[in-house]
Structures are given as structure tokens and as C-alpha cells.
Amino acid sequence: MPHPPRDSPVRSDIQEEKRENSLIGWVLHILSLLSQPAHIHEHMLNIATTQVLVRYLIKCPNPLPRAGRILIRLSKNIYSTMSFINQRHMSWLTRTIEDRPTVIEKNQGCKSCENLELLRDILVQNISVFAESGYCEGQMCLSLMRGTKQEKQNVAISAAILIRRRKLLRNVLITHDGLEVLLDVCESIRNDPALFSDAVLSCSNLGAHVGVVAMDLLLDPKEDTNCFHDNEHNDHPKDLTLSLDDGSEIQIHRETIANASPVFGAMFTGGFMESGQSKIKIPFLTHPCLTIVLHHLYGCVWCDAFKGLQVSVLMELVSVSDQFLLPDLNQTICHEITTRCLNVKQVVEIYQTSLQREYLVHGSKESLSKCAVNYLIVGEMSHFKRVQLWEELMKSKAKSDFVDDVGKTIRSKLLELH
Incomplete structure (x- = not known):
């Protein structure tokens, strides 16, 4: 009997049936059944299960879609929500998807990447609905008041990612000190790098949600090199x-x-x-x-004379441009300074120098130090790069100042009335 053409529907159906009947297909079938009861077994809600399913979706060239459906089904169960919160499922998932090589190298046109990002967005949306319920709010607040150190850390990190309602955020992060717990994690980088990475991600997501704006979003870079x-x-x-x-x-x-x-x-x-x-x-x-x-x-505007200037000269130019009433030069230099915050070797010097006096930034309501902090919180960069920069600051003498500035920035936005 002749084989059907390679691209024929019949051949595709045969291949799909083989995949469904494979060992992985049967494992996913069992997991699918276990994800359907109202009260799901704790092993299904363990982060190890999520990690296995997500890594299968990431590493397998043509994964079975059932793996994603299992995760979506779990995210729609209110009894699963606190397990996701207490084990930091969403922070791990977000980091894993962003750090995936295909996301970094092929940010456009990669169907697999688009599917993974869509899955992440669906999971966050589903879990957020239950995380904002009265039941989960009470459980999170109780954990922040009476839970162990680890429980407090996990709740603070997850709440900053999942909760969208500002009033609820204020209750969990301000009234019940979730934000302070989050900042404490940032200062304890040496204890647990993965926990620190999740805390940086939470601060960045929270900052973007409450309205922290980086300077690079306000000013266009100067391209005239004549x-x-x-x-x-x-x-x-x-x-x-x-x-x-x-x-x-x-x-x-x-x-x-x-x-x-x-x-x-x-x-x-x-x-x-x-x-x-x-x-x-x-x-x-x-x-x-x-x-x-x-x-x-x-x-x-930005000729060769501007390039490669030392940080000390750039900081001097901020003051001089203000003194000589040169707002365009002030904006150009401040933009360059905040952009250089991406340089791990210069970020500490820039931040420490900006603290020494109130450098004014034309076109912004913030001082240069605040613009630098805003950029480090929500500026456009990869999560890996942001963690690198925060690590460098946490190792410097400016650690306490930086963490305090991050806390003040986010807290002030949280307390704004809307």
C-alpha cells in the first residue's frame, strides 16, 4: 500500500495520533485528568510540575498543546491560587520564558515564542482574578503577619506580579508591609540568587504597573552626529x-x-x-x-567630542548646562547618563555621584538620581541585565540608598489617588 504524501492531511493525522499515543502523550493525558477535580492534589500544584510542563513546551520543537491546557486549567481553579502564590510560579515562569535563547535572539516572528508569551499572559490573568478575591487577599495578609520568613517573601514577590487593583496592592504591600519584605529580599542577594532575581522582577513589574516612568521613555536619543x-x-x-x-x-x-x-x-x-x-x-x-x-x-548635537566622556565630566555638564541656561544640552547629557546605567562598570559611580547634590533635569520633574532609579526599575532592558545592575549596586556602599530610593519611588506611586 503506498504511503500518503508527506504534506497530506492523512499523514498529519497519523503523526498526530502517534504523538498522542507516545509515552509523553500518555503522561500528559494522566496529568490532564488529575487537573480536572475541584480540589486538586498538592503534587499537581507543586512548582516542579509547572517547571516540567513549561520546560517541555520550551525544549520540545513541536510540543503537544495539551501541556499548555493543563496549566491553564490549573490557573482557573481558585484552590490552586495560593499554591501558585506561595511557590512563586509566575515569577519563575516569566524569568524562564524571557531568558530562553529564542526569545533573546528572535524576538520577532518566532511562533513558539509568541505561544509561550501568550500562555504566560493567560496564566497571569487567570491567577490574578483569584488573587484579588477576598479569600486570597485574607490569606496573603495573614501570611505577611504571621507566616514564616519564606512565606512572607513568596507572598510579597507574587503579590507584586499578580495583583492589579491599586487599593488591594496598598493593603498587601503598604498596610501589611509586603513592600518592605520585598525590599529586604533585594538587600539579601547572597542568600538566594533566584529569590533575588524574582524580587527584582517583581519590583520592575510593580513599578511599571503603578506608573513609574523611565527617562528613556521621555526623551528621544540624539542621532545627529555632525x-x-x-x-x-x-x-x-x-x-x-x-x-x-x-x-x-x-x-x-x-x-x-x-x-x-x-x-x-x-x-x-x-x-x-x-x-x-x-x-x-x-x-x-x-x-x-x-x-x-x-x-x-x-x-x-552629539558629535565625536561627546562620545566616551568620563562620568565625572557628564555630571559636571548637568550642572553647567543648567547654570548657563542650556536645556537642550541638559536633556542630552542626562539621557546619556541614564543610558550609561546599563553599563555594569559605571552604574555604581553614576548613582553615587548623583546622590552628592540635586542635579536638575530639564524636561522632567525628577532629579537626576531619581531618573537613574526610575530607569533601573522600569527602563527598557532584559531581566538578566537588570539583575546584573541591581547586583552591582547591592555590592556597593550605595546599597541602602538605592533600596530606600526604590521603596520611596514605588510607595509614592502606590499612594497616589486615582
């Missing part, structure tokens, strides 16, 4: 010398700089004594900082 400084500088006579504290000097064209900056314009052409001098002392500025200011005044 340099106008050299052309303009060479086309006009250098009739003024700026002298710095370190003895270095920079020659400029007086009129060009005066027209570009109201502060320099008042200094060079107003009634000040500097207006008639050929050399003017510019105190408290370093040579690299003044160089960037002049590039900006000549019309440069």
Missing part, C-alpha cells in the same frame, strides 16, 4: 580667550558664542567688566566640560 564646531571655529577670527582654573586656555569667536547663549551674551556684550576684555576667566569649569559646552553652542 560636528559644526571645527568649521565654524575656523571660519571666524578667534578674538576672545577663555582661561580656566587649571591654566588651560580656549580661543573662541566672541560674537558666535554670544549669539548662541544668553548667559555668555550678557557676559561678553553687556555692562559687565568682561565685555571689553580679550581674555576672560571662567572659574570652576574643567577643560573637557567647557569644550563640550562650546561644541553645543556651535550647533553640535
Whole structure:
């Protein structure tokens, strides 16, 4: 008897039947039956069961859809909810799906990735419905008051991911100190890396939900790399010398700089004594900082002179741009600083330096340190990268300041009236 064509429906049905009758197919059939009673056995609700099903869906090239249906069925049972909360099913699932190589390398057009992300969203939505019920609210609050340390940690992490209603979040995280438990986990990185990773994920999800906005969402990165400084500088006579504290000097064209900056314009052409001098002392500025200011005044947005600047120069430019009334330069530099928070080697220096004074950020209601904290909470980056950055801060002397700032940021948003 001839075999049916490879792409024929008959052949597909035969292959599907073989898969259903395979050992894995029978195991999934048994698990499916065990997931149907109203009161499900505790072994079915153990995180190990979830991990096996999810890893099967991730690693198998063409998994049986029954595995996903089992998880969805479990998520629709109210008696399963506290088991999911107490064992942190959703934080593990979210981390596992995001850290999967296909998600990182093929973020678009991967059907398997789309199916997994859809499954995660369905599970979170289903569990959230029951997590916000009066029964689960009471159980979570009771665990936070009288539970063991581990129970408190698991509830705090899961509540921050699953609960959406702000009033309920305030009750669990503020009234019953769930947020403090969550922040304590962040400070205890060395005890349990997986627990720390879940806590970082919860803080990020919670921050995004309550309205924390990263600076990179407010400001567009500057893409103009043209340099106008050299052309303009060479086309006009250098009739003024700026002298710095370190003895270095920079020659400029007086009129060009005066027209570009109201502060320099008042200094060079107003009634000040500097207006008639050929050399003017510019105190408290370093040579690299003044160089960037002049590039900006000549019309440069982000030319080669801006690239590779040390953190100390960038922080100086934040203050100088505010002092000289240069809001565009201030925004550009602040955007660069917050973006550099992605650099594990620089994040601690940036955050510690931003704490030393109140650096103002034009176009934002927040100081630079708050913008950096917001970026580290909800800025666009992978979970793996966020954990790396938080780990670096937790190992530094700024650990307590950072955790306190994260807590203040999230708490203030939670307490806002809507």
C-alpha cells in the first residue's frame, strides 16, 4: 500500500495520533485528568510540575498543546491560587520564558515564542482574578503577619506580579508591609540568587504597573552626529580667550558664542567688566566640560567630542548646562547618563555621584538620581541585565540608598489617588 504524501492531511493525522499515543502523550493525558477535580492534589500544584510542563513546551520543537491546557486549567481553579502564590510560579515562569535563547535572539516572528508569551499572559490573568478575591487577599495578609520568613517573601514577590487593583496592592504591600519584605529580599542577594532575581522582577513589574516612568521613555536619543564646531571655529577670527582654573586656555569667536547663549551674551556684550576684555576667566569649569559646552553652542548635537566622556565630566555638564541656561544640552547629557546605567562598570559611580547634590533635569520633574532609579526599575532592558545592575549596586556602599530610593519611588506611586 503506498504511503500518503508527506504534506497530506492523512499523514498529519497519523503523526498526530502517534504523538498522542507516545509515552509523553500518555503522561500528559494522566496529568490532564488529575487537573480536572475541584480540589486538586498538592503534587499537581507543586512548582516542579509547572517547571516540567513549561520546560517541555520550551525544549520540545513541536510540543503537544495539551501541556499548555493543563496549566491553564490549573490557573482557573481558585484552590490552586495560593499554591501558585506561595511557590512563586509566575515569577519563575516569566524569568524562564524571557531568558530562553529564542526569545533573546528572535524576538520577532518566532511562533513558539509568541505561544509561550501568550500562555504566560493567560496564566497571569487567570491567577490574578483569584488573587484579588477576598479569600486570597485574607490569606496573603495573614501570611505577611504571621507566616514564616519564606512565606512572607513568596507572598510579597507574587503579590507584586499578580495583583492589579491599586487599593488591594496598598493593603498587601503598604498596610501589611509586603513592600518592605520585598525590599529586604533585594538587600539579601547572597542568600538566594533566584529569590533575588524574582524580587527584582517583581519590583520592575510593580513599578511599571503603578506608573513609574523611565527617562528613556521621555526623551528621544540624539542621532545627529555632525560636528559644526571645527568649521565654524575656523571660519571666524578667534578674538576672545577663555582661561580656566587649571591654566588651560580656549580661543573662541566672541560674537558666535554670544549669539548662541544668553548667559555668555550678557557676559561678553553687556555692562559687565568682561565685555571689553580679550581674555576672560571662567572659574570652576574643567577643560573637557567647557569644550563640550562650546561644541553645543556651535550647533553640535552629539558629535565625536561627546562620545566616551568620563562620568565625572557628564555630571559636571548637568550642572553647567543648567547654570548657563542650556536645556537642550541638559536633556542630552542626562539621557546619556541614564543610558550609561546599563553599563555594569559605571552604574555604581553614576548613582553615587548623583546622590552628592540635586542635579536638575530639564524636561522632567525628577532629579537626576531619581531618573537613574526610575530607569533601573522600569527602563527598557532584559531581566538578566537588570539583575546584573541591581547586583552591582547591592555590592556597593550605595546599597541602602538605592533600596530606600526604590521603596520611596514605588510607595509614592502606590499612594497616589486615582
